[in-house]
Amino acid sequence: MLSNIKISNIAIIKEAVVDFNxxxxxxxxxxxxxxxxxxxxxxxxxxxxxSRELIRTGSNFAExxxxxxxxxxxxxxxxxDIGVTAEEDNSLMITRKIFSDGKNVCKVNGVSVTVSLLKKxxxxxxxxxxxxxxxxxxxxxxxxxxxxxxxxxxxxxEDYYNSYNEYCRCKKIYDSFIVNESEKARxxxxxxxxxxxxxxxxxxxxxxxxxxxxxxxxxxxxxxxxLVNNALEIFDGNDNFNGVSDMLNxxxxxxxKASSIDDSLNSISDxxxxxxxxxxxxxxxxxxxxxGFDINPAELDEIEDRLSILFKLSKKYxxxxxxxxxxxxxxxxxxxxxxxxxxxxxxxxxxxxxxxDILADKxxxxxxxxKKYGEIFIxxxxxxxxxxxxxxxxxxxxxxxxxFDETGADEIYFLISANAxxxxxxxSKIASxxxxxxxxxxxxxxxxxxxxxxxxxxxxxDTGVSGRAAQKxxxxxxxxxxxxQVLCVTHLAQIACFADNHFLISKSESDNKTYTKVESLDxxxxxxxxxxxxxxxxxxQLSLDTAAEMIENAKKYWQLFLIVYNILNDFEAKK
Numbered sequence: 231m232l233s234n235i236k237i238s239n240i241a242i243i244k245e246a247v248v249d250f251n252x253x254x255x256x257x258x259x260x261x262x263x264x265x266x267x268x269x270x271x272x273x274x275x276x277x278x279x280x281s282r283e284l285i286r287t288g289s290n291f292a293e294x295x296x297x298x299x300x301x302x303x304x305x306x307x308x309x310x311d312i313g314v315t316a317e318e319d320n321s322l323m324i325t326r327k328i329f330s331d332g333k334n335v336c337k338v339n340g341v342s343v344t345v346s347l348l349k350k351x352x353x354x355x356x357x358x359x360x361x362x363x364x365x366x367x368x369x370x371x372x373x374x375x376x377x378x379x380x381x382x383x384x385x386x387x388e389d390y391y392n393s394y395n396e397y398c399r400c401k402k403i404y405d406s407f408i409v410n411e412s413e414k415a416r417x418x419x420x421x422x423x424x425x426x427x428x429x430x431x432x433x434x435x436x437x438x439x440x441x442x443x444x445x446x447x448x449x450x451x452x453x454x455x456x457l458v459n460n461a462l463e464i465f466d467g468n469d470n471f472n473g474v475s476d477m478l479n480x481x482x483x484x485x486x487k488a489s490s491i492d493d494s495l496n497s498i499s500d501x502x503x504x505x506x507x508x509x510x511x512x513x514x515x516x517x518x519x520x521x522g523f524d525i526n527p528a529e530l531d532e533i534e535d536r537l538s539i540l541f542k543l544s545k546k547y548x549x550x551x552x553x554x555x556x557x558x559x560x561x562x563x564x565x566x567x568x569x570x571x572x573x574x575x576x577x578x579x580x581x582x583x584x585x586x587d588i589l590a591d592k593x594x595x596x597x598x599x600x601k602k603y604g605e606i607f608i609x610x611x612x613x614x615x616x617x618x619x620x621x622x623x624x625x626x627x628x629x630x631x632x633x634f635d636e637t638g639a640d641e642i643y644f645l646i647s648a649n650a651x652x653x654x655x656x657x658s659k660i661a662s663x664x665x666x667x668x669x670x671x672x673x674x675x676x677x678x679x680x681x682x683x684x685x686x687x688x689x690x691x692d693t694g695v696s697g698r699a700a701q702k703x704x705x706x707x708x709x710x711x712x713x714x715q716v717l718c719v720t721h722l723a724q725i726a727c728f729a730d731n732h733f734l735i736s737k738s739e740s741d742n743k744t745y746t747k748v749e750s751l752d753x754x755x756x757x758x759x760x761x762x763x764x765x766x767x768x769x770x771q772l773s774l775d776t777a778a779e780m781i782e783n784a785k786k787y788w789q790l791f792l793i794v795y796n797i798l799n800d801f802e803a804k805k
Contacts (some may be wrong), residue, residue, distance in 0.1 A: 231715045234297040239289035241267045243746040253730030254711040257719045263735045264746035265719045275324045277349025291329045298322040304682040308354045312347045358687040368658045370643035381603035390592040397585040407575040421565040428558045435551045448530045462516045478506040593639040614672035622650045664694030687717040700724035723763045727780040
């Protein structure tokens with residue numbers, strides 16, 4: 231259950247704290263006061279898409295926090311999935327900050343989560359019915375989702391979807407083998423040429439770098455040899471002067487004798503001795519380099535030719551040896567596939583047929599389950615509509631076959647006739663705004679029996695409704711709130727009078743800024759708010775009396791309902 235929500239810097243709300251309770255929570259207020267902003271804030275903590283435009287003018291960020299109590303096992307299961315530990319008292323705290331640069335920071339019980347994970351959690355916490363739901367109801371392409379939700383087809387659909395993806399993958403491979411003979415011959419010639427060209431080059435990984443290094447040596451051979459000889463002469467000396475080696479030998483001999491007198495010189499004596507040995511090693515290696523230095527004038531030309539071949543291949547098949555060789559492997563596989571395409575095609579066709587048969591079986595299972603539960607769904611919705619003063623409505627499901635796609639093999643849509651004797655037609659052509667609101671409410675109530683979501687939100691479910699129909703909606707929401715927490719934004723007194731908790735949303739101006747206030751109403755406050763809704767700006771004694779009577783009648787109805795409800799429960803228990 232949503233216990234508390236705190237809103238900061240969202241639209242015209244600077245600061246607001248709303249404490250919700252069990253039962254029916256009603257939000258009323260003048261148009262533009264900020265009722266929808268409350269719903270937007272709740273949607274934000276449910277992981278729905280937001281915009282930086284939501285941030286109050288002059289603020290750098292907006293923040294929403296929500297506290298939930300007595301969360302169900304379904305919510306705890308999602309928490310485990312997203313790596314968040316549930317509190318021992320089954321409470322839950324969600325916060326979301328929205329920054330002006332578009333950045334979002336979401337936390338669940340103090341643990342940072344992504345918006346997508348927050349949305350996954352939100353779907354288990356609250357079910358929001360808004361104007362978009364009415365719009366979606368007019369979209370026949372989405373009608374199958376209502377049946378699937380009612381039939382709890384999640385596992386069946388997932389099984390079908392996996393098979394559908396397997397079939398599509400196999401068909402894509404099979405289709406790639408279906409080429410005409412001229413295209414086949416062209417590809418064979420191309421792959422054969424590419425393979426031969428790369429294989430004749432006899433590429434070796436690392437060769438390019440080695441050739442470039444050798445080319446550098448050959449191009450600078452004279453300078454290289456001069457520099458090495460110069461170093462060798464300094465180390466080894468010549469006829470005119472002793473080299474570093476002789477001087478270090480002399481120094482080492484002297485220090486060895488000195489250290490025999492004063493052992494404090496042992497360390498430096500050893501160091502100089504090591505230097506002498508190292509220089510001797512350097513002289514030996516430099517002499518080997520000079521004596522072995524052999525330059526073939528033709529070698530540079532050979533290297534240039536080889537580098538030219540490698541460069542040409544790199545432009546066609548890859549920037550380095552590894553990429554070129556990878557291209558070679560792929561070309562060989564492509565050639566093999568085409569060369570043996572007839573045999574391969576036959577094998578793939580057999581596999582494709584097997585995948586198709588599996589897919590057809592799973593599509594049939596899904597279709598039959600939709601058909602079975604579709605009838606139950608229709609009857610349940612009609613029962614709800616009958617209570618909502620739409621007893622004469624004809625409501626049916628059309629289920630036709632279609633080609634396989636990711637949703638199955640069914641084309642499903644609803645047809646209605648609002649008046650007796652009329653042929654059922656699509657919702658978009660028949661239903662008025664008020665009828666659509668009641669149909670959607672009926673569907674929501676039917677679907678609610680299939681989930682464990684504790685909180686339902688109805689945002690202006692009363693659109694296009696008035697009079698007796700509005701009263702019936704109020705009664706229905708009240709009945710739903712017996713087992714679920716219900717939040718309802720409404721403009722109708724016939725609905726608001728059933729509220730267990732009534733919140734007034736109002737706005738004011740101060741210092742050239744607009745502020746929204748959320749106020750929890752006592753009984754007297756409820757009467758005055760209902761009187762405002764009934765009578766307009768000025769509440770008359772008549773409107774006040776009418777409002778008080780509506781609230782009292784709502785209480786009496788609810789008391790009578792509970793008596794009947796308990797009698798029926800006792801009867802069912804004794805059966």
